[in-house]
Amino acid sequence: MVIRLLRRLGISLVSLFLVAVVVFLLMQAAPGDAAEALVGSDATAAEVEAARERLGLNEPLVVQFGNWLLAAVQGDFGTSLYSDRPVIDSLLAAAPATISISVVALLIAAVLGVTAGTVAGLRQNSWADRGVSLLATLGIAMPNFWVGLLLVSVFAFDLGWLPATGYVPIEQGFGDWLRHVILPAFALALAMTAEVARQTRGGVVDVLSRPYILAARARGASRGWLVRKHVLRNSAIPVVTVFGLQSASLLGGVVIIEAVFGISGLGTLAITSVVRQDYPVIQAYVVLVALIVIVINLLVDISYGWINPKVRS
């Protein structure tokens, strides 16, 4: 078990290193010169050269990469070419809003998706099952920015229950934070909830047809016991897999959702940095996203072993 974990961890680190290499090289290949961008278009050749020297752009590529990586591991991604602030500060300032929306979205998807899928799977072909299937199809088909606009128009403008835009840090009051986070989180969670519900339903239907379920019922397991002790755990593997895959696409979706709800989070930061050719920020953003995806995959892998003891050996 421990060896499996260590090996898995090693693979994760290698993936992360490869991402770092690719990110670094892509930036080298990207059009535009960071030094020119920094000093402005009417600077003299000498000024540009001075900037190049200062940024270390005249060093060999390998040395540049080594320096960059060494600093990055310590959380130093350099300074923003645009604002002259440390990149890590910009990231840390933007992160809480994005993390809040994403984590709440994940919770919504897990609770709602698993519940709806389980109910549908247990009552196969009932009205509840058909309802869940219909909603799931809708949830997957509707683009999240459109759902976001719909939610805003109903809950913010028509009903006036929730704020339409903006973000309030959790330190300024949990209630206020939640009121700002709940709509974007719902819009973001919709497709994932639908996918999780479909996978859960499929898993439950499959597990219910297994002989060990019949055997457990023959021992007197009631419906509730059966679901708690046998059905949920056995149908969890495809659900966890989908959860991992969807978490990764959640990070893409959050960019659009932040724009719809006027929240300045990581997604907004990434887009403005691309527009401004602010390479250090883009690099840091890509590495951070890769790190999150890799960690999620690692957790999914570990959970396989927890769910199915046979995987452990």
Place this chain on the structure above:
Amino acid sequence: MNATAARHETVLSVDTLRLDLLGSPGQPGLVEDVSFQVRAGETVALIGESGCGKSITSLAVLDLLPPQVVVASGTISVAGEDVTAATARRMDALRGSVVGSVFQDPMSSLDPTMTVGAQIAESRRLHLREPRKVALERAVELLELVGIPNPRARAAAYPYELSGGMQQRALIAAAIACEPRLLIADEPTTALDVTVQAEILELLADLQQRTGMGMLLVTHDLGVVAGIADRVVVMYAGQTVEQAPTEELFANPAHPYTRALLSSVPQAGRRLTALPIIPGRVPPAGAFPAGCRFHDRCAFAEARCLDGEIPGNRAGRQSRCHQA
């Protein structure tokens, strides 16, 4: 419990049972006019070819029929209680406590995500409300009872870590955990190696002797029947066609189907010649012929066999045949 008094008590009584497939009105039942009894301390074998309704009958006893199959008429009583009239909740209480069950394929009958011990402990937790630790301790004792060496380690193991024979022993331990009055064993040895089969049968016979429970053994293997059954109920195309004490049935089978079934078993010590087979196959449900359901495969069929109901219970021998 007083063993001699308990010995004659009927633990399972199936009376003129008919099972219908939903959505096929007007067709003969999947199972029709099936009647038999199992008394305490007795092993009754339910035999017949695949598709003749043995397993579905045993599932009806447990009220675990697939959703598209229903009890259309007749009664099933387990230890005096009518199963066909019981609520779902009452059935949950009966299954595992009054009736234990062992199924065909041990590997797939065990939950792969749960330890063997936890699955054996399950019915004690459910029915006797034993705390987890107490029930797990009892599971270790049960594993020892069914002849598994090093039971404590096996209880903590997961199903894939056990051999097929050990898995079936563990499932038997789970089935008898609450000392049921009736044990239903549906093809308990079919998925196992021949050498292991004999051990499992020996174990079942031994446990039955010790506990005085009644056992309904569903099988298509006549060798199994000869070894441990007291009485045999032969099914064909959804009906019981003959029932008799084992020795009598083997020595003097009355129904042509039983005779054909017995003669198609290879026997040791006999010269190898072409093995007699029964021509044709069991008709699928919904295509049962009128009259005697065996008539189109029967060597002795005559005009009166082609239509009309043939009563299964007559004075003397119970055989659903005009000739015997």
